[in-house]
Amino acid sequence: MNQPTHRTLKNLGYYLLAFLAILIALYPLTYFVLDRNFGLLQSKDEALLLNVFWNIGFYTHILAGGLALLIGWIQFSQKLRIKQKRLHKLIGKTYVVLVILSGMAGIGIGFFATGGWIAKIGFITLGLIWLYTTAAGFSSAKAGDYLTHQKMMTYSYAACFAAVTLRIYLPLLIMLFGDFIPAYRVVAWLCWVPNLFFAYALNSKLRDSVSVEIGPV
Numbered sequence: 412m413n414q415p416t417h418r419t420l421k422n423l424g425y426y427l428l429a430f431l432a433i434l435i436a437l438y439p440l441t442y443f444v445l446d447r448n449f450g451l452l453q454s455k456d457e458a459l460l461l462n463v464f465w466n467i468g469f470y471t472h473i474l475a476g477g478l479a480l481l482i483g484w485i486q487f488s489q490k491l492r493i494k495q496k497r498l499h500k501l502i503g504k505t506y507v508v509l510v511i512l513s514g515m516a517g518i519g520i521g522f523f524a525t526g527g528w529i530a531k532i533g534f535i536t537l538g539l540i541w542l543y544t545t546a547a548g549f550s551s552a553k554a555g556d557y558l559t560h561q562k563m564m565t566y567s568y569a570a571c572f573a574a575v576t577l578r579i580y581l582p583l584l585i586m587l588f589g590d591f592i593p594a595y596r597v598v599a600w601l602c603w604v605p606n607l608f609f610a611y612a613l614n615s616k617l618r619d620s621v622s623v624e625i626g627p628v
């Protein structure tokens with residue numbers, strides 16, 4: 412593929428990533444605007460809906476997760492990384508804090524996920540991977556290893572992007588299975604496993620020279 416075509420495709424991919432991230436990042440707001448008889452909450456029993464800890468976990472998860480998704484894509488702009496190093500660091504540190512909050516809360520509410528153990532283990536594994544890759548991405552930036560930093564943050568945002576892919580696949584899977592529960596069990600895994608393979612493919616194209624020097628965090 413010639414250089415301009417390659418660059419155009421890359422830019423289109425980036426704008427699509429940004430568009431989908433912003434769209435889904437705003438979705439949690441519906442839980443604050445509409446009454447509690449909405450979305451996932453409809454599938455929960457009364458005892459869980461009254462549980463203070465579950466509620467704290469749920470709202471922390473969707474609010475911090477929405478914000479992490481909203482700001483994360485900005486970090487993949489090479490122009491910004493080179494020209495606005497301070498901004499890159501500020502957004503990066505904010506993203507890490509949001510991931511810690513949303514990831515820990517996501518793991519907590521994961522134990523109560525609809526769809527039984529298959530769905531629970533899917534979400535909990537995703538949460539652990541999200542926390543691990545983000546922590547590894549942050550510590551490698553601190554250590555000045557920017558290639559590992561870039562790779563780990565690509566994995567981290569691929570995990571974060573599960574929020575987007577879940578909402579694309581779920582309606583299709585419900586149509587396929589004709590039922591919510593089997594579709595939800597499948598999507599608890601399908602929303603993130605292919606994303607990580609995609610991140611692996613992107614990362615395997617990175618060479619040392621591609622990694623951008625941004626100085627210590």
Ligand code: HEM
Nearest residue numbers: 450451473476477517520521524525534537538570571574
């Ligand atoms: C990447 C790690 C993530 C994990 C491990 C995770 C885990 C979970 C779990 C366990 C639930 C509850 C499922 C249930 O009770 O059946 C949930 C629901 C939800 N999550 Fe996440 N999540 C992640 C990322 C995100 C992000 C980045 C957002 C931002 C938009 C988000 C927004 C939501 C929303 C809005 C719900 C409510 C369900 C719905 O309306 O579809 N999650 N998540």
